[in-house]
Amino acid sequence: xxxxxxxxxxxxxxxxxxxxxxxxxxxxSGKFVGFAQYERLFHTARFIGxxxxxxxxxxxxxxxxxxxxxxxxxxxxxxxxxxxxxxxxLLYPFALSFIVTGLVWQWxxxxxxxxxxxxHDWGFTNLHFDLLNNGNTVIYGLVIAGLWQGTGFxxxxxxxxxxxxxxxxxxxxxxxxxxTWRTYLQIVxxxxxxxxxxxxxxxxxxxxxxxxxxxxxxxxxxxxxxxxPAKYVYDYMFGRANLGQGLAASTVMLVTVAIILIPWAxxxxxxxxxx
Numbered sequence: 001x002x003x004x005x006x007x008x009x010x011x012x013x014x015x016x017x018x019x020x021x022x023x024x025x026x027x028x029s030g031k032f033v034g035f036a037q038y039e040r041l042f043h044t045a046r047f048i049g050x051x052x053x054x055x056x057x058x059x060x061x062x063x064x065x066x067x068x069x070x071x072x073x074x075x076x077x078x079x080x081x082x083x084x085x086x087x088x089x090l091l092y093p094f095a096l097s098f099i100v101t102g103l104v105w106q107w108x109x110x111x112x113x114x115x116x117x118x119x120h121d122w123g124f125t126n127l128h129f130d131l132l133n134n135g136n137t138v139i140y141g142l143v144i145a146g147l148w149q150g151t152g153f154x155x156x157x158x159x160x161x162x163x164x165x166x167x168x169x170x171x172x173x174x175x176x177x178x179x180t181w182r183t184y185l186q187i188v189x190x191x192x193x194x195x196x197x198x199x200x201x202x203x204x205x206x207x208x209x210x211x212x213x214x215x216x217x218x219x220x221x222x223x224x225x226x227x228x229p230a231k232y233v234y235d236y237m238f239g240r241a242n243l244g245q246g247l248a249a250s251t252v253m254l255v256t257v258a259i260i261l262i263p264w265a266x267x268x269x270x271x272x273x274x275x
Contacts, residue, residue: 016251020250021034023036024243024244025242025243025244029243037247038248038252050231056139057142057146060140060143061146061150062200065150065151065203066154069151072158073159076159091152101148101149101213101216101217102212102213102217104145106132109132109141111129111130111133116129135222135225138225142213142217146213149213158195160195165188169188194268197264197267201261208229208256209230209253209257214227215231229249233250233253
């Protein structure tokens with residue numbers, strides 16, 4: 001496993017970073033051009049738009065996934081009947097690939113035979129649910145599909161954290177007359193710090209790598225309204241035979257993921273302060 005990590009992950013990452021500083025076209029080239037690829041990258045309207053789309057999607061997906069996942073976990077923690085059944089139903093979308101999720105929601109949001117068609121058949125002709133064909137709303141369609149798939153996974157992680165809270169803490173809170181909502185916010189959530197940070201890292205790194213959902217759901221359209229950096233990388237490396245530009249964009253993504261992972265690794269595994 002150590003050899004695999006060093007060769008496949010570290011080695012390939014170093015290879016990608018090195019050739020991002022070259023003028024590689026269809027094949028790798030050793031001609032060093034410095035930061036020319038990065039200067040071009042950050043002056044390309046498509047990449048800037050893709051980064052903005054990812055930032056908008058990431059903020060909404062991260063906030064709503066964490067909030068909804070925690071609320072679902074709280075409901076599940078009430079020892080409800082058929083808990084295993086509900087947990088399986090909510091977690092099932094996570095077992096599907098983003099390709100399947102994208103195709104499913106492409107059908108659901110299609111105005112000709114999706115939710116909009118059903119609403120019109122019921123007489124609500126003034127209501128519209130055509131998110132994917134409008135450049136101003138397509139990002140919200142991506143968020144809805146992403147939430148449908150990822151919220152169940154967050155719920156399971158949060159539920160595991162809630163089940164790890166000592167029952168004596170709940171008893172003490174009830175004796176002191178602390179409202180349930182304050183118990184969750186001021187006592188339980190701080191105790192779940194490790195679970196919350198881990199969940200944020202998993203969800204955040206997945207957001208940075210977003211690609212297959214976009215391809216299956218919108219193909220980056222209409223126009224480039226739902227384009228993301230990962231699709232930019234793929235298009236330049238394999239569609240436009242511009243390896244250097246694609247690797248420059250992938251290096252930027254790698255740095256972004258590192259910015260997320262390194263603080264988490266330090267907080268979780270770094271030196272602990274003596275109390």
